[in-house]
Amino acid sequence: MDLRLRRLAVVAVALAVSAAAAEGFNITKILAEHPEYSKFNELLTKTRLAGDINRRRTITVLAVANGDIGALTSGHYTLGTLRHILEMHIVVDYFDEKKLKQLSHGATAASTMFQQSGAATDMNGYVNITQHRGGKVTFIADGAPDGTAPSTFVGDIYAKRFDYAVLHVSKVLSSPEAEAPVAPPAPVNLTDLLSKKYCKSFAGLLAANADAFSTINGTKDTALTLFCPVDAAVASFMPKFKNLTAKAKTAILLYHAVPDYYSLQLLKSNNGKVTTLATTSVAKKDYTYDVQTEDDTVTLDTKVTTSSIQATVRDDDPLAVYAISKFLQPKELFKVAEDLAPAPAPEGPKKKKTKKKPTTTSAAAAPSDDESADGPAADSSADDAADKAGAAPSLLARWAATAATVAAALALAA
Numbered sequence: 001m002d003l004r005l006r007r008l009a010v011v012a013v014a015l016a017v018s019a020a021a022a023e024g025f026n027i028t029k030i031l032a033e034h035p036e037y038s039k040f041n042e043l044l045t046k047t048r049l050a051g052d053i054n055r056r057r058t059i060t061v062l063a064v065a066n067g068d069i070g071a072l073t074s075g076h077y078t079l080g081t082l083r084h085i086l087e088m089h090i091v092v093d094y095f096d097e098k099k100l101k102q103l104s105h106g107a108t109a110a111s112t113m114f115q116q117s118g119a120a121t122d123m124n125g126y127v128n129i130t131q132h133r134g135g136k137v138t139f140i141a142d143g144a145p146d147g148t149a150p151s152t153f154v155g156d157i158y159a160k161r162f163d164y165a166v167l168h169v170s171k172v173l174s175s176p177e178a179e180a181p182v183a184p185p186a187p188v189n190l191t192d193l194l195s196k197k198y199c200k201s202f203a204g205l206l207a208a209n210a211d212a213f214s215t216i217n218g219t220k221d222t223a224l225t226l227f228c229p230v231d232a233a234v235a236s237f238m239p240k241f242k243n244l245t246a247k248a249k250t251a252i253l254l255y256h257a258v259p260d261y262y263s264l265q266l267l268k269s270n271n272g273k274v275t276t277l278a279t280t281s282v283a284k285k286d287y288t289y290d291v292q293t294e295d296d297t298v299t300l301d302t303k304v305t306t307s308s309i310q311a312t313v314r315d316d317d318p319l320a321v322y323a324i325s326k327f328l329q330p331k332e333l334f335k336v337a338e339d340l341a342p343a344p345a346p347e348g349p350k351k352k353k354t355k356k357k358p359t360t361t362s363a364a365a366a367p368s369d370d371e372s373a374d375g376p377a378a379d380s381s382a383d384d385a386a387d388k389a390g391a392a393p394s395l396l397a398r399w400a401a402t403a404a405t406v407a408a409a410l411a412l413a414a
Contacts, residue, residue: 025059025160027044028050028054031044031063036065037063037065037157039073040065040066040069043069043072044086047079047086048222048223048318049086049113051260058092059092059094059165060091060093060164060165062090062127062139062151063089063157063166063169064172068170072172078182078183079182080184081178081179084178084179084182085179087113087114087117087178088112088173088178089169089172090114092110092116093111094162094164095167097153097155097156097167100129100153103130107131108129109129109142110126112127121177123142124143124177124178125142126142127139127140127142136153138151138152139169143175143176144174144175149174151171152169153167153169154168154169155168185316188220190203194313197313198228199229199231199321201235205234211250212253215277215281216254216277219257219259220318220319223259224258224259224260224318224320225322226257226319226321226322227258227309227322227324228323229327234327237329251282251287252333254277254282255278255287255289259280261319264298264312267293268293268298271290271292273290274291286331287332289301289302298322304330304331304336305328307326308324309322309323309325
């Protein structure tokens with residue numbers, strides 16, 4: 001009985017770990033459930049910190065309610081300065097109410113994302129946390145001027161023990177260094193940038209497509225990672241590209257753009273599915289692909305093709321551009337590549353052939369000249385079928401991963 005209970009316990013833990021990994025952490029969704037923090041939530045999205053927070057494994061966010069947000073929404077600060085101020089509210093360690101009230105020696109200094117950004121000097125990116133008599137806990141930025149009133153812990157908003165926590169604090173943390181002016185980034189001419197390094201042909205395709213260029217160019221100053229196929233890859237893909245509809249051409253160009261900033265190091269350490277500008281632009285379509293790393297090489301797997309990063313064109317927050325080996329082909333427009341051909345079915349008993357009268361096929365039923373096995377889908381129903389075909393392996397893969405975890409757990413418990 002004891003052995004069976006041990007096995008069940010191990011299986012339960014394994015399943016819990018798998019479920020937690022699949023669920024992940026989304027600060028935007030968590031704060032969206034609490035309208036009183038809507039302004040703080042909007043600022044996290046505006047400064048692109050929301051994505052950085054979600055990629056962390058251990059984090060504590062010090063959220064400020066709408067009525068205490070102060071000058072952060074007045075337009076007084078540049079976007080770069082706002083980001084630094086908010087980074088002071090993101091502690092790269094786990095704290096909940098219980099831990100705050102059990103601090104060793106009643107105080108500690110915790111590093112923040114502002115400290116890790118490299119913009120803070122000395123210890124100015126640290127927050128001093130102090131427990132006072134009566135259970136009161138305060139936060140104050142290291143280097144804050146004498147007489148600065150600290151921010152007070154109000155209560156827990158969300159906590160996943162030892163991993164993520166969102167705490168309510170009474171006011172914005174004051175930090176002269178974080179509040180220092182940050183000059184906006186110099187303007188970037190995207191066409192010139194691509195034309196000078198590896199991607200002249202891709203730059204030409206973007207320039208010729210007003211919708212795609214406008215969307216990508218309008219995103220580059222906020223947060224953008226662009227994967228541009230090298231000239232040889234564009235030349236190889238051009239016969240297929242020319243056969244696409246105008247709508248499909250726009251979608252496939254947007255498919256090469258991710259509306260978030262990823263340094264090369266982030267791509268290597270944060271493998272998984274990424275959404276693209278095509279995802280947000282084309283209704284009811286997935287348009288995602290998987291980022292993977294093998295032997296220090298970053299690859300992009302669309303289920304149709306696998307492309308690898310060949311060179312860095314630009315990597316300067318908020319814009320990253322990488323030259324890739326192949327044109328990315330989405331499963332929404334092209335046939336999914338099959339790793340293994342299915343085994344032929346055994347032949348059954350031969351049936352007598354019966355003659356049938358010839359039937360006429362209308363022109364409407366016949367396939368059009370520009371459709372092929374690798375061509376764009378003929379209609380929305382075909383697109384939906386492609387989506388379902390792509391989604392099924394993903395779902396099966398998740399079940400398989402969970403089953404493997406459980407099997408390994410049982411083996412250890414045996």
